[in-house]
Amino acid sequence: MRVSVLFNPGAGKSDRFAAIAGEILDRFEGHTLFTGEIDFGEILLKKADISVVRTSRVSFVETLEAYLTGFFERNTDLVIGVGGDGFLAHIASFLIENGLQTPLMGIAGGTANVGPLIGYDIDRLRKFSPENLRIESITALIAKGSREKNCYAFNDIVVGDTFLGTIDGIMVNLSAADFIRDLSKIEIRPSESIATENFRILKNGRPVPPPPFKVSQIVVSPLFKKEFYAGKAVTGALCWAPYFSSGAAVSVMDTIVIDSQLEGPDSAVCIQHILFDENDLIEIDGLSSYLIADGNVCYKINETVSVRCLKGAVKSVRPTLD
Structure with a gap:
């Protein structure tokens, strides 16, 4: 499976993000991984064979969308977002606007982690198996x-x-x-x-x-x-x-x-x-x-x-x- 991972650089504590990154590497060992530059994932997912998507965009949202575009150009099968409800909403909004039905996996790492897009914390992540994905359709509001x-x-x-x-x-x-x-x-x-x-x-x-x-x-x-x-x-x-x-x-x-x-x-x-x-x-x-x-x-x-x-x-x- 081709898996893309993004961390919200403006959220979370470094020790928690490091622990989550380690679990992602363990859970998806043997799978193809993509991530963003620096604190979007590059410095956390320290593994030689991870592909890093590069961008010259400046604003947060433009940078995030550039990474996601790069992931889908590489035919990603799964997107993982580590952050809070707002960060996962940005990713999900990109999927909707581009007519994409690729599964999104949300891992808690932000200010508020209460929305339906976030299904995992570090403990649930430790029990996760990529061979047994359970997919659920989530309702959105558009304003x-x-x-x-x-x-x-x-x-x-x-x-x-x-x-x-x-x-x-x-x-x-x-x-x-x-x-x-x-x-x-x-x-x-x-x-x-x-x-x-x-x-x-x-x-x-x-x-x-x-x-x-x-x-x-x-x-x-x-x-x-x-x-x-x-x-x-x-x-x-x-x-x-x-x-x-x-x-x-x-x-x-x-x-x-x-x-x-x-x-x-x-x-x-x-x-x-x-x-x-x-x-x-x-x-x-x-x-x-x-x-x-x-x-x-x-x-x-x-x-x-x-x-x-x-x-x-x-x-x-x-x-x-x-």
């Missing part, structure tokens, strides 16, 4: 404005002005505005002002009744393994998901729930749920914040954002012990 490129998410799309990142090994709330301007990592508190007086949500062109509270955060997520919600009425409208075709949900909230400094709420958290599937179109107007997909800051929202659900968008390698 875009009329003048913006597609943004894909597999864990969540968030409307807010902060995202979770790491400074000196500590998870913090980072400013979306500063990061999108010059990639600066500036810690701030999340703002609760994300919507204007013109805020509304439409499902298939029909307005959804507005929430009876101030909107502080909006999260849109695929319902991975939605059978989990069966019988759990405490989850609100999500408990209906197993009985309908709904593959995703919008949560409109009066409280910021994605926060590195969580504290127990003193009062009730108000949530409005909207279920939708691959045949539906969700449109959100009147936003005054940023679109963040799996922790990747996409753009400042200045117009209507549309969201669709793409079932079976990516093939993910899953542990056989699940």
